[in-house]
Amino acid sequence: MKLSPDRLGEDPPVPTLTALLAERAAQSPDGEFLRFGDRAWSFAEIDTWTSRLAHRLIETDGVGIGDRVGIMLPNVVHWPVVWLAVLKAGAVAVPINAVYRQADLAFVLKDSGARVVFTDGDRTPLVRKVADDGLAGVRAVDVAEDGSAGYTGTAPGIPVTGETLANLQYTSGTTGFPKACMLTHDYWVRLGWLCAAAAGLGPDDVLLTAQPFSYMDPQWNAAVALTVGAPLVVLPRFSASGFFADVRRHGVTFCYVLGAMPTLLYKQPPDPADRDNDLRLVFCSGIPVDLHARLEERWGAPWRELYGMTESGIDLVSLSADAVGSGSLGLPVPTKQVRVVDQDGAEARRGELTIKGKPMMTGYWNRPEDTARVLRDGWLHTGDVVVRGLDGGIRIVGRMKDMVRRGGENIASAEVEATLERDAAVVAAAVVAEPDDVLGEEVKAFVQVADGVAPDRATAESIIERAGAQLARFKVPRYVEFVEDFPRTPSERVAKTELKARAAAGPGPRYDLGTRRATSVPGSVRVELVRDVAVLTLSRPGKLNALDVATRLRLAELVREFGDGRKARGIVLTGEGRAFSAGEDLRAVPTSLADVRTAFETFHDITRAILGTEVPVVAAVNGLAVGGASEITLCCDTRIGTPATEYYQPENGRGITISNASSVLLPRLIRGHAMRTVLGSPRIPAAEALRIGLLDEIVEPENLISHAVDTVVRWTPEGNTTALHLALLRPQADEIEAAFAREDEAARKTWESGAFSAGIQRFWSTKATDARQETSA
The missing domain is CATH 3.90.226.10 (2-enoyl-CoA Hydratase; Chain A, domain 1)
Known part of the structure; x- marks a missing residue:
């Protein structure tokens, strides 16, 4: 099925991801669906595999409708296979970042109530350790032997509708620890439909994703592939130096990049093959305004802005070439309404962006108060401060959220603060965003140390090293500034605006632990x-x-x-x-x-x-x-x-x-x-x-x-x-010195025989010949 932007406002004809997969397997059984490295799997192969695995979940693991199943894997084919199998079993997938460490993992497993975690041999010991430390009943399944081979390839007859919960998708919110957005089948199917229609994708396209599959982006890319019947190429990780080589190698026509990725790509040395690609369109979020036109010129394809959140999928899209370099995120998709409101909730040209429509999360898991605060009368309050242009286009100017967005990663300050404050050397900590030219923002920690602890570089390094053992690498602070105390609000929260102003006027001992x-x-x-x-x-x-x-x-x-x-x-x-x-x-x-x-x-x-x-x-x-x-x-x-x-x-x-x-x-x-x-x-x-x-x-x-x-x-x-x-x-040393003596004697012989000089002469003769041939060509 090929879609076009004029179909953005239509309802998807198939209501669930599992039904989409079944339809593709019936209509294009041999059509390529997933490509990891040099191996590809068809729609029919994935449909059969996921059905078998769904039966295993039900019959062996005792997974029932609504049970949560964790997926903690790097970018391997088992990730989307487990995801779709969990959905066929009527259960709820809990994506877990593969680089999480003990504190991160323990929080997600306890909060979600996941009973089973699909992982690999590298991470199985960590899952078992977390389970042994207070989460009895959590089972780790190594995907190397997923145990699905003996089951039938026919999907289990579990009733699944568009309103069935599909994911608990953890995302850092405005405050506190990560919150799980409750995302239904309808959310994913609509998101796939909207992105496919906005990009005008069809079965002849080749999609590519390089983000970790635990994030929402590869998942909506998979939904797009199911929607239009196109293959999805999944890279192990994002590599700025190798990204466009993979685009060329796989014949990619569409991809999505975000955060620091456009900047890192542009910083790569220009290559004569830059425009030798099949790209028709690149979707991205947060293109540096002054880089936008240069990105298009260098790689020869349109780069178009999307705006969305895990809570809401896709909200704004800019498909017009007139927006290039303007910073505009475009206009709402037909299924969404947007309002810009001031502190009193009145419409304004500058204020907080609020969104209503579909797709949309149904709320935060186990957090009714947070849900009520963010979703008010059906309107999602994004926390982003924006300006609405005269043409209706939206431009972001700042954020209200107490979080750091580092290279596309959302990091809740409170989560990092809690980890730092577990350290015996730390009395209190406050984490803020520090501007960064490449990553957008870096993590900075203000730290008050205990009596008798020196506020020096060695202390900063030891505190951060201990925090790094509990946090994913991207959450670990790069900057540490020591303070004697914190300015606080009447409710005893750290007054971060005042804290930053005080530090600017008279900084304490400050250490950059990340640069040279x-x-x-x-x-x-x-x-x-x-x-x-x-x-x-x-x-x-x-x-x-x-x-x-x-x-x-x-x-x-x-x-x-x-x-x-x-x-x-x-x-x-x-x-x-x-x-x-x-x-x-x-x-x-x-x-x-x-x-x-x-x-x-x-x-x-x-x-x-x-x-x-x-x-x-x-x-x-x-x-x-x-x-x-x-x-x-x-x-x-x-x-x-x-x-x-x-x-x-x-x-x-x-x-x-x-x-x-x-x-x-x-x-x-x-x-x-x-x-x-x-x-x-x-x-x-x-x-x-x-x-x-x-x-x-x-x-x-x-x-x-x-x-x-x-x-x-x-x-x-x-x-x-x-x-x-x-x-x-x-x-x-004696072994090395004996080798030196042998090599010195060999060097004497090569010199006296003339082989040394002849070899160098051949090198320069070859260089000269190559240079003449290049000049004549």
């Missing part, structure tokens, strides 16, 4: 401190951070300076730009045997420096790592890469010997792969490097440094014996 403090140093290695971790960045991006002798000497010096544990708790090595390092600077190659010895000795010196530190050394391999540079990473205690990481050791092909003691280190890390890596000189991409052991982890580029710093902090707890363990686990 730059220290100016000479040479081509930049030094920065992140949470007392020294980040050493090779800083010659125009030369792919190639390593000349001076750079190597400086790097070894800095490793020793920060490696004794007095100035830093650890070291992170990385590169600026798209390369970790291109290795030996071939514009400054040795011209004598003495130069060869100097070159090798300076590489050896880096190895000695790294292996001699008393703190962990982490290689954050941001891109290409060539030759001696890739070998530098082998000395580090762990190697963390990104999808763009690539290892290349071309020495054998150039007649050069390996250096940096990799004759010891490489086999130690990758065993039998060492021969192929050195003698075959292949380029090894990130996934292969992870498989064979060159990399220990792969993270997204925007998380690389923070994750490397987190690793150091985690490995160096207070009162640690890290230095002793490093001495025991690292290669012994």
